[in-house]
Amino acid sequence: MATSTYLRARSDEQKEDRRRHLLDTAKLLLLEVPDVHDLGINELARCAQMTKSNVYRYFESSEAVLLTVLVEEFKIWHTELRAALSRETRRRGTIEHIARAFSATLAARPLLCRLVSVFPSLLERNVSAERMVGFKHGLLGIRKETALDFHNCMPSISACAFEKFIHQALPLLIGLWPLSNPAKIAAEVxxxxxxxxxxxxFQHDLEAGLLMLLRGRFSE
Structure with a gap:
């Protein structure tokens, strides 16, 4: 795809349109590439029909793009999780319901899981401290909202206690995704x-692991 000659965005609205275009392009590329490491600024600029220097006006690195996509994916997932928690089932208001909703909604968003699995080792590099602070605050906000949703679903357990549960659940997610999606040769073996x-x-083992955490923390 040829690179077009973009006029420099002047207004805040134009700048946000360019930023949105880059993020949407990155998401489309991530659906095609087998490894998130393959998404570089050169490829993003080419597919977005922008110059490399224009891309750098909005993101200082490919990692910064991926971190932004990750936060957006978390927000979408949180909306879906909240809907799953509110569905009427015979297990609603139980730790089993929470574990099932948590694991099923994550499994339904493979891009989120892919990005989460590499963010400690890859995505937290080559970004400014300012962007990292914004990213961490975004994650913290989603964690607090999710903990409150769990508390509303199961009021006998405090939101603070659910925050600690989510803190412990994240490493489980990070580890299980690559183990459940091995490289071709490993998968064949x-x-x-x-x-x-x-x-x-992934979904089955994540649900089982979450139940172990929940029962360990909250069962009498």
Whole structure:
């Protein structure tokens, strides 16, 4: 795709349009590339039909783009989680309902899971302290809102206690996603019947792990 000659955005509205265009382009590219490491500024600029220097006006690195996409994905997921928690089921208001809603809504957003799985090792590099502070505050806000949603679903457990649960659940998510989605050769190897015990099923194993955390923290 040829790079067009973009006129420099002048107004705040034009700047936000360019920023939005870059993020939407990045999301489309992430659906195509097998590895988030493959998304670079050069490829993003080419597909967005912008010059590399124009991209740098909005994001200082590809990691900064991915962090912004990650926060947006978390916000979308949180809306979906809240809807799942509010659905009428016979288990509503139980830790089983929370674990099921938590794991099912995450499994439904593979891009979110992919980005979460690499953010401690990759995405938290090559970004400014200012952007990192904004990213961390965004995550903290979503965590607090999610903990409150869990508390509203199960009032016998405080929002503060649910915040601690989410804090412990995040490493489980980070580790399970790559284990459940191994590289091609590794996937072929664990497909052997004699190695079945080494396979991971993301949604099933995440739900089981979350239940273990919940029961360990809140069961009498």
């Amino acid at each position: 664990v497909a052997r019947p004699d190695l079945a015990a080494l396979r991971y099923d």
